[in-house]
Ligand SMILES: NC(=O)C1=CN([C@@H]2O[C@H](COP(=O)(O)OP(=O)(O)OC[C@H]3O[C@@H](n4cnc5c(N)ncnc54)[C@H](OP(=O)(O)O)[C@@H]3O)[C@@H](O)[C@H]2O)C=CC1
């Protein structure tokens with residue numbers, strides 16, 4: 001496979017760096033200071049047991065993705081509509097697009113634009129960050145679940161999973177990848193919006209009785225939506241949302257991290273989409289809807305403030 005990472009930020013740089021280190025061809029599409037640093041010094045990947053640097057190909061020119069057959073879409077969900085327009089001219093019959101964004105709306109958007117057969121969704125469990133321009137860090141365990149929306153891609157998917165494993169990327173093939181993505185979305189819905197509104201770390205959300213109670217209400221509402229969409233949530237898997245949060249107590253959710261950096265938060269993919277679905281399905285979600293309304297407001301204010309350098 002020839003890979004292009006489109007939006008080589010934290011997750012994309014981590015995956016692309018490992019693939020290139022293992023001898024695969026990877027083109028990294030990035031921008032800003034991260035791109036400049038990679039062009040000058042290469043991309044350094046730092047993990048628990050190893051640090052290495054890969055030295056090519058780094059570009060901001062979308063034209064450079066045309067020679068790749070496998071695109072790893074690393075942008076945030078907030079960029080999806082604009083990135084679809086940018087990559088459209090370079091798509092051909094062999095192109096497949098791996099989507100690792102949190103949420104489930106990105107797959108809908110991409111399938112609508114390019115067709116289901118083009119999309120290979122992935123569910124990403126890791127904690128990667130750009131430590132400084134040109135350097136990506138991922139410490140602790142990580143895991144990706146990859147699945148095909150179209151059975152015709154099963155063999156190709158097998159090959160991708162084999163290549164990723166050989167490159168040291170922990171990943172498994174999922175028979176029902178959208179169920180996996182809904183499962184992860186329940187986690188994100190339960191913790192991300194409330195953390196961004198309050199500034200609370202995962203440990204605060206778990207330990208403060210009132211915040212925990214609010215998380216629990218959100219999870220119950222989210223489970224109703226998930227169930228109606230065909231992804232029932234058992235008591236055990238609802239319990240696992242809180243159990244798995246115990247393993248990342250020290251974590252600041254990605255939404256809170258974006259807020260603190262003054263970056264747009266993934267409000268629609270991680271929250272608004274589910275509110276929209278609840279309305280369409282006639283499900284009452286008062287807690288989730290209230291959090292969403294607040295989140296929309298603080299996101300706009302935050303982005304505006306940072307644009308103006310206030
Ligand atoms: N980080 C993590 O550990 C995890 C992230 N995820 C999910 O993965 C997705 C990606 O997250 P993450 O890697 O953290 O995000 P990042 O912001 O680190 O990466 C996105 C990158 O894409 C770049 N980009 C956006 N548009 C363009 C463009 N037109 N041309 C070139 N580069 C572009 C951004 O540049 P710029 O910075 O200038 O905007 C940024 O470097 C999100 O949906 C997130 O929720 C899921 C699990 C864990």
Ligand SMILES: CC(C)(CO)C(=O)C(=O)O
Pocket residue numbers: 102124125126127188192248251252253254255
């Ligand atoms: C919990 C985590 C880091 C999962 O990898 C996440 O998805 C987030 O913070 O948004």
